[in-house]
Amino acid sequence: MSKIQEHRVMLKYADDPEQATLAGYRHNGGYKALEKALESMTPDQVTEEVLASGLRGRGGAGFPTGRKWQFVPETDKPKYLAVNADESEPGTCKDRQIMELDPHQMLEGSLLCCYAIGAETAYIYIRGEYPHSIKATERAIEEAREAGLVGKNILGTDFSCDVWVHPGAGAYICGEETALLTSLEGNRGYPRIKPPFPAVEGLWRCPTIVNNVESLACVVHIINNGAEWFKGLGCEGSTGTRLFCVSGHIARPGVYELECGKFTLRELLEDFCGGTGTGRPIKGVMPGGSSFQVLTPDELDCTFDSDSVQKAGSSLGSGAIMVFDDSVSAVEVALNIAEFYSHESCGQCTPCREGSDWVRKLVARFCRGEAREGDIELLMDVTDRMDGTTICALAEALVWPVQSYVRKFRSEFEAGITRRAAEHEFGGFSKPVESVP
Amino acid sequence: MSGNGNVTLTIDGTEVTVPKGTNLIEAARRLGTHVPHYCYHPALSVVGNCRICLVEVEGMPKLQIACNTEARDGMVMRTRNERVEKGREGVMEFLLINHPLDCTICDQAGECKLQDYAFHHGAGVSRFEDEKVHKPKNVSWGDRVVFDSERCILCTLCVRFLDEVAGTDEVSIDARGDQVTLIVKADGKLTSPYQMNIIDLCPVGALTSRDFRFKSRLWFMQFADTICTSCARGCNTTVGVRDERVLRMVPRHNADVNGDWMCDHGRLHFAIANDDERLSVPRVDGRGVPYAVAAQRAADLLREAGDSAAAVASPFMTNEELHVLKLICDAAGIEKRLFLNPVGPGDELLVHSEKSPNARGAALLGFEAVDQDCEGVQEIDVLLYVTPREGIALPETVEARAKRRIVFAFHEREADVLFPLTTWIEKDGTVVSAGDRVQRLVKGFSRFGSLLTERAALEMVLQALEAGFEPAATPAQAFERVAAALAPFEGLTFTGVGAHGAPLGRQEVPA
Numbered sequence: 001m002s003k004i005q006e007h008r009v010m011l012k013y014a015d016d017p018e019q020a021t022l023a024g025y026r027h028n029g030g031y032k033a034l035e036k037a038l039e040s041m042t043p044d045q046v047t048e049e050v051l052a053s054g055l056r057g058r059g060g061a062g063f064p065t066g067r068k069w070q071f072v073p074e075t076d077k078p079k080y081l082a083v084n085a086d087e088s089e090p091g092t093c094k095d096r097q098i099m100e101l102d103p104h105q106m107l108e109g110s111l112l113c114c115y116a117i118g119a120e121t122a123y124i125y126i127r128g129e130y131p132h133s134i135k136a137t138e139r140a141i142e143e144a145r146e147a148g149l150v151g152k153n154i155l156g157t158d159f160s161c162d163v164w165v166h167p168g169a170g171a172y173i174c175g176e177e178t179a180l181l182t183s184l185e186g187n188r189g190y191p192r193i194k195p196p197f198p199a200v201e202g203l204w205r206c207p208t209i210v211n212n213v214e215s216l217a218c219v220v221h222i223i224n225n226g227a228e229w230f231k232g233l234g235c236e237g238s239t240g241t242r243l244f245c246v247s248g249h250i251a252r253p254g255v256y257e258l259e260c261g262k263f264t265l266r267e268l269l270e271d272f273c274g275g276t277g278t279g280r281p282i283k284g285v286m287p288g289g290s291s292f293q294v295l296t297p298d299e300l301d302c303t304f305d306s307d308s309v310q311k312a313g314s315s316l317g318s319g320a321i322m323v324f325d326d327s328v329s330a331v332e333v334a335l336n337i338a339e340f341y342s343h344e345s346c347g348q349c350t351p352c353r354e355g356s357d358w359v360r361k362l363v364a365r366f367c368r369g370e371a372r373e374g375d376i377e378l379l380m381d382v383t384d385r386m387d388g389t390t391i392c393a394l395a396e397a398l399v400w401p402v403q404s405y406v407r408k409f410r411s412e413f414e415a416g417i418t419r420r421a422a423e424h425e426f427g428g429f430s431k432p433v434e435s436v437p
Numbered sequence: 438m439s440g441n442g443n444v445t446l447t448i449d450g451t452e453v454t455v456p457k458g459t460n461l462i463e464a465a466r467r468l469g470t471h472v473p474h475y476c477y478h479p480a481l482s483v484v485g486n487c488r489i490c491l492v493e494v495e496g497m498p499k500l501q502i503a504c505n506t507e508a509r510d511g512m513v514m515r516t517r518n519e520r521v522e523k524g525r526e527g528v529m530e531f532l533l534i535n536h537p538l539d540c541t542i543c544d545q546a547g548e549c550k551l552q553d554y555a556f557h558h559g560a561g562v563s564r565f566e567d568e569k570v571h572k573p574k575n576v577s578w579g580d581r582v583v584f585d586s587e588r589c590i591l592c593t594l595c596v597r598f599l600d601e602v603a604g605t606d607e608v609s610i611d612a613r614g615d616q617v618t619l620i621v622k623a624d625g626k627l628t629s630p631y632q633m634n635i636i637d638l639c640p641v642g643a644l645t646s647r648d649f650r651f652k653s654r655l656w657f658m659q660f661a662d663t664i665c666t667s668c669a670r671g672c673n674t675t676v677g678v679r680d681e682r683v684l685r686m687v688p689r690h691n692a693d694v695n696g697d698w699m700c701d702h703g704r705l706h707f708a709i710a711n712d713d714e715r716l717s718v719p720r721v722d723g724r725g726v727p728y729a730v731a732a733q734r735a736a737d738l739l740r741e742a743g744d745s746a747a748a749v750a751s752p753f754m755t756n757e758e759l760h761v762l763k764l765i766c767d768a769a770g771i772e773k774r775l776f777l778n779p780v781g782p783g784d785e786l787l788v789h790s791e792k793s794p795n796a797r798g799a800a801l802l803g804f805e806a807v808d809q810d811c812e813g814v815q816e817i818d819v820l821l822y823v824t825p826r827e828g829i830a831l832p833e834t835v836e837a838r839a840k841r842r843i844v845f846a847f848h849e850r851e852a853d854v855l856f857p858l859t860t861w862i863e864k865d866g867t868v869v870s871a872g873d874r875v876q877r878l879v880k881g882f883s884r885f886g887s888l889l890t891e892r893a894a895l896e897m898v899l900q901a902l903e904a905g906f907e908p909a910a911t912p913a914q915a916f917e918r919v920a921a922a923l924a925p926f927e928g929l930t931f932t933g934v935g936a937h938g939a940p941l942g943r944q945e946v947p948a
Contacts, residue, residue, distance in 0.1 A: 171613070188609070193483070193484070193502075193505045342614050342615070343613070344614070345613060345615075346614075347591060347612070347613050347615065347616070347617030348486045349485075349486050349487075349488055350486070350487055351488055351528060351531050353531075353615055356614060356615070357570070357614060357615040358565060358567070365567075388499040388500070389488055389499075389500065389527065389528070390488065391485060391486065
């Protein structure tokens with residue numbers, strides 16, 4: 001038995017088939033936080049509570065949620081909440097759990113946010129490939145509307161808020177908050193230049209908060225139990241519980257709700273998740289989705305929390321932990337990542353539009369064993385030139401992991417250089433090495 | 438530090454004060470420093486996608502795009518150093534890896550920002566050895582614009598112009614990543630009457646003019662900074678000329694008149710200048726004669742007719758030409774001084790309802806606007822008639838009211854004295870455009886080598902009427918005579934009008 005235990009707060013009632021209904025949700029204490037906030041708290045007090053809880057955004061960037069809410073300016077313009085439910089970071093499947101099993105939790109969190117920031121409209125932008133999430137969320141909104149929890153004068157107070165579902169159309173980039181807003185407005189999902197930031201000028205140039213589903217689910221429990229209670233969970237910098245999606249070569253894959261800071265990454269993977277399950281050792285771990293650096297087996301002894309994993313050279317990102325064992329070619333993984341991002345580049349900024357596919361072509365050369373002397377340096381230089389030169393972070397989401405693979409598995413890349421290909425276990429992985437130019 | 442809505446910053450070691458809200462490209466422009474840019478245009482929204490305008494701003498860890506960075510008090514910005522150049526070199530390399538590099542057959546060569554910036558900021562070699570991305574070429578966007586997707590750098594200037602200025606929002610972006618291409622919505626053909634502006638806006642050779650493409654290399658052409666004469670707006674233009682032929686006309690920036698744009702109708706309205714069938718010598722009774730002979734004959738007819746003559750001027754004439762015509766009327770005692778004033782629908786952007794460049798000038802010089810029925814002209818002895826442009830003319834029935842006719846026209850026709858008419862690109866002079874703005878026409882070439890402008894021909898007629906008259910030696914002198922004769926022109930000089938025009942004085946101008 002592992003010393004690590006799940007601590008279920010958000011997923012506490014996930015196994016209750018009635019939890020997705022309004023009656024079931026209310027039976028288990030649902031909408032108590034909204035009642036409490038509307039009856040006894042000012043909007044600012046809600047924001048203060050969230051700020052004090054130390055909650056950091058769960059979409060990947062980890063920005064303090066309360067701070068974000070405070071950026072909304074005093075203005076006569078309408079304000080909006082856009083719920084980022086466009087969960088599409090490879091390996092990530094946690095928001096789906098909330099939306100399908102406990103959609104009212106997200107809805108209640110959204111209403112609390114709207115109350116705090118003074119928004120009367122919330123849009124839930126759900127990944128188009130999540131039809132069940134869309135259906136469950138729409139059903140929840142309908143039920144809530146009939147019960148007076150969504151719409152005019154919620155719970156008999158002055159607070160009015162309407163909530164709408166907007167399905168995405170299949171672009172990864174629409175999970176980037178400004179692209180999500182452009183898409184919501186009915187335009188091509190292009191990220192926007194910042195400043196202005198969405199909290200100041202977002203949807204239709206009005207102040208808009210974009211929050212991840214899980215972040216909003218946390219807000220419900222912060223209001224119910226207080227900031228101090230939330231801070232008592234997890235550790236400093238990673239307060240509360242977090243959902244993690246473990247996948248790949250792992251004996252016990254799944255979505256787990258865990259407190260950070262109580263164990264190491266290695267303990268999580270080898271004790272709690274039972275190791276690779278293939279009988280082979282771990283070769284690499286991507287602890288935060290595909291957008292961050294890979295960690296090698298000797299880097300897994302960091303404490304499992306945002307700051308420690310960052311110090312180890314990666315990030316907990318969106319909470320997607322992907323594991324592979326030593327049967328996998330690191331170059332092939334890098335190619336898979338490059339293929340994904342070059343396909344998902346929106347094509348707006350020059351370095352990302354042109355560079356991402358160049359990187360893919362270069363990595364593919366290593367994969368085929370057709371790379372040339374100097375190609376490693378070229379790959380590093382091309383990726384360097386993409387880093388930090390674009391509107392959004394998609395270029396970095398390609399550059400950081402690919403560079404980490406080159407740095408940490410350099411010998412495999414070297415083996416992809418033509419004349420050495422035949423000598424190495426993974427050289428010429430996808431194609432025989434006959435085609436010497 | 439500076440108040441009054443201004444900020445002071447340091448650019449490459451030099452301090453400059455600019456209004457609050459100015460971006461770094463414009464701030465640098467104040468110092469004459471060019472920050473390279475593709476996707477930025479001062480009249481369009483900022484999208485920051487090309488990434489070539491990278492500059493270094495002290496205190497910011499990454500290079501910043503100058504187009505979307507606002508100048509702030511105390512900011513220290515560098516537009517050129519090793520780091521900035523490396524950033525730009527990177528962007529240039531990315532722009533060129535999938536570019537076809539087909540400059541040798543590309544119309545844009547010579548005025549291509551890819552060429553210019555590759556020369557100034559590029560590495561000069563490519564490290565890209567893989568297969569380039571192939572995209573649609575020679576795509577017809579209708580009868581005026583041709584699109585080459587492989588040359589396109591996706592700056593979206595065309596998309597934004599059609600959306601934000603022309604208001605038709607008809608070009609969109611399709612696909613993702615390096616497969617991205619532009620598409621025309623609806624049936625794939627552009628509809629905007631301003632669509633050809635996207636050809637000028639395109640910083641590369643992706644959008645070419647069906648009318649101009651493959652006609653001439655830029656460096657074989659000569660250019661005249663003049664104006665368009667198809668309506669009273671007087672959009673400032675640059676006309677490209679080669680071998681006595683107008684090859685193209687493009688808008689020239691004038692914040693007070695047309696901004697950076699012009700309508701397609703005006704732009705394409707130069708066929709008459711290239712017409713080989715045009716009249717090349719004056720004629721008397723159908724026979725070709727020297728100008729002096731024709732002028733003498735015209736003067737004789739007018740002197741005999743006196744008050745029983747009528748003059749019908751053209752609002753396509755310059756002020757200087759109209760002024761000489763006025764002097765002829767004075768000298769011959771002609772009272773009926775009219776001009777045909779073509780009108781038609783205008784729009785809210787540039788197209789004016791007055792379909793000529795100088796109705797205001799004609800009115801100022803004492804000519805009365807009439808419609809084609811010309812009620813004021815009944816039985817007369819002599820009609821002195823300067824035809825407007827093709828498609829606009831007095832009906833034959835009106836002309837037939839005169840016993841004899843002295844006519845300025847482009848083509849062979851019935852007349853006692855016939856002078857060749859010249860086009861706007863063959864003369865120097867001024868007009869009074871909409872908004873009572875005096876603007877200059879600038880001569881691009883002389884057709885047939887021997888054609889005289891209407892001013893010169895009319896001056897010869899006037900000389901034949903009045904022995905003491907001396908023709909103006911230069912366009913500037915001709916303008917001085919107009920200015921001296923007309924109170925609203927007070928204070929204006931030919932050089933003062935310059936390339937961008939100048940507003941008339943305080944006096945009211947009759948409509």
